[in-house]
Amino acid sequence: MINRRMVLGLMVLAACSPKRIQQQPIMQMGDVVAGSDSRVAVAAAESDAERRALAMRRDSIANAALAGCTPSICDAVGRGEVALGMNESQVLAATRTTDGAWTARRSTGSAVLVPRSPDELPRDMIGNVAMVQLRNGQVASYTYRDARGLRVVDSPADATADARTAAMADALIREADEMVANGDMVGALDRYDRASTLKPRDAMLEYRIASILDRSLRPVEALMRYQRFLHQMELEKIEARGDAYAKLADAIARARERVIILEKR
């Protein structure tokens, strides 16, 4: 009887005690953990070989790009800027990429180059290039991905710094308009303010800022902006009048010239 109780007691005790995990240690005192130098050496050899191959490919593309290019295209390649009229290898040379960075979709007479990875866009000196369209082997248009969206360049005027600034300002104004519609006056004011730095002579922008300040119960600032808007309008009126007079003067001069010619006949 006593023995049975003792066995029962021992069983209860064994059940209460935590179960021991019998596992062999994966590492013991005195073992040696090898360093990673050999792995690094293998990676170095591999990456060096890959880099050399890609550099050679890039050099041959640059060679093909600069062979027989027009001076303006050669300048653009040298500056690292995509330009209208470039061929495919010149686009690669301008963006310092190889064909591995792009996916080309071709049809008769036209091709579209799209970056292979949407997260790693190739870039030129202006920005991240999101797409290049070629017609008859020459760039007809290209698209940048800016902070405010996509910007298409399809004419020489779009490629200038002024056009880029204007596009940025327009994008900011669009964003601000949307914020006004959503009731975010502070955000809208910030975007309009930034746009006004890029477009300092835009009277309507001044008006938009003034009306937001007015609605935000900031009358002193609103008054200043309204006054600036009116002043800007005056300037525009004077400028318009000047333009009109200039056109008029031109027309008068031409008319007089024609009168003289006709009278002589």
Added chain:
Amino acid sequence: MLDAFVRRLARMTTRVACAAVLAGASLACASRSVARIDPGTVTDLSGRWNDTDSRLVANKLIEESLTNPWAKRYAELHGGEAPVIIIGEFSNRTMEHIPVGTFVRDLERAYIGSGVVRVVASSTEREDVRAERQDQQQYARADSRARIGQEQGAKYMLQGELQAIEDGSGREKVVFYQVDATLVDLESNTKVWFGQHKIKKYIERKPFGW
């Protein structure tokens, strides 16, 4: 009488001498012993984070980051250029004092040695460099000055953290460490690589001994 006294004195002298020899011998045994051993040797004394853990973490993160195709993909998309990274903060979120710099430096060394990526000086390191460059503008010869505005911008930042979970009862204790490292695109915040290493230690204190 005198004879007995001399014998007692001799016995006492012998005992004192023996005691002195024993004391000397025991002191000699307890003296410090130092030996240089292979830095790769596993030496677990207290069970806390040690050099072996640091080395294991470094090895794993190096292996994971060098075999992952992100750097190769970047080079392919950028005409063979290696991506540029900056070492950011590795935070220690454990209760222990853990010098995270040891494995971070191992990782940095492997990156530079492999040439898979280029590493630029971190925010703390570059302060000294900038101060020296600024100093050169005034005191160095014109043809030997380091130019201003020529720093290489990083494309990715390496960040990470170390966390620990402890569990113990009586003479047994289990410590679990987890090290996470990520490479974040500085422009888009996209995480391009995630490395992780876990270490679990079982520590048992013997009932006797020291």
